[in-house]
């Protein structure tokens with residue numbers, strides 16, 4: 001019996017094993033699963049008619065129960081610096097965002113993994129939207145396959161909306177599609193997963209994949225970090241970094257630390273030293289990120305160039321690779337901490353996130369610093385972390 005269009009399951013987002021189940025269920029030869037994977041993930045077709053090496057009869061049987069399941073973004077906003085933000089409809093009146101960041105021969109897509117986020121980091125626009133559900137592997141891979149620049153992409157970073165490790169199963173499926181020979185066959189070096197430190201899931205990611213890992217630290221002092229990032233209470237960042245120290249990040253795989261800088265809150269030399277102390281070894285790279293002011297977070301202010309430079313120099317002087325990240329896409333709210341999509345729907349109650357406390361030490365008025373210079377920040381050493389939030 002032919003299913004109605006909206007009842008048909010999407011094939012894009014399925015792993016080879018899942019596609020093999022599909023073709024077995026339709027009594028087709030096993031090799032058809034690999035053919036479908038090639039059409040979906042390499043040739044990026046959007047209809048069954050285009051899958052010309054599959055017989056017409058089999059295509060019709062597929063189309064009766066499944067759909068390809070790719071959909072174009074509904075909106076594109078382009079920054080003066082070439083960064084482009086895409087809005088994707090994910091149903092129920094919700095949208096999520098992906099950000100394309102061109103940088104010479106590097107073309108990075110920053111993708112979302114959840115509708116909103118339940119981690120409730122104080123400084124983050126996404127966190128402020130609440131949590132409205134996980135994205136499926138279809139909705140995640142669709143971002144990679146359906147942006148107009150899909151054929152140009154060299155890197156994917158899971159740094160968009162949501163905590164990827166809070167949606168681990170779907171994220172692992174997408175990593176499989178990106179890196180397996182039957183899928184897009186990318187090197188794992190082209191993929192980075194960013195996390196605030198969900199330790200058990202991070203261990204699984206570290207063991208099951210070889211992708212790069214970026215940990216959003218932002219403050220290595222326990223009490224201060226906890227006031228910004230409630231997950232610190234459950235998984236202290238010191239323990240998370242210690243656990244990561246068991247894995248090899250000295251060769252192909254990279255471990256980096258993301259550190260948004262707030263004046264008087266986390267940009268003292270004592271904070272640089274606290275950060276240095278939790279790094280498991282000298283191979284970890286530290287990316288300092290300029291904070292982008294978001295509404296209602298008046299207590300957090302952007303660090304000055306001078307303080308950022310002093311922080312970087314302190315770490316560099318002690319053998320830590322540390323760079324100040326060049327900011328991208330701020331004018332289209334695509335920069336770090338600014339993605340929000342359209343998950344806000346007053347008519348629908350979102351799952352309530354754990355309540356965040358206000359930062360302990362964000363305010364230290366008086367002592368006026370010079371306003372941040374408008375000169376370009378130092379360009380990072382091929383930083384993979386693209387745009388976003390953590």
Ligand code: SF4
Nearest residue numbers: 117119121124127390
């Ligand atoms: S910073 Fe990341 S983990 Fe924290 S609320 Fe925002 S999206 Fe979620």
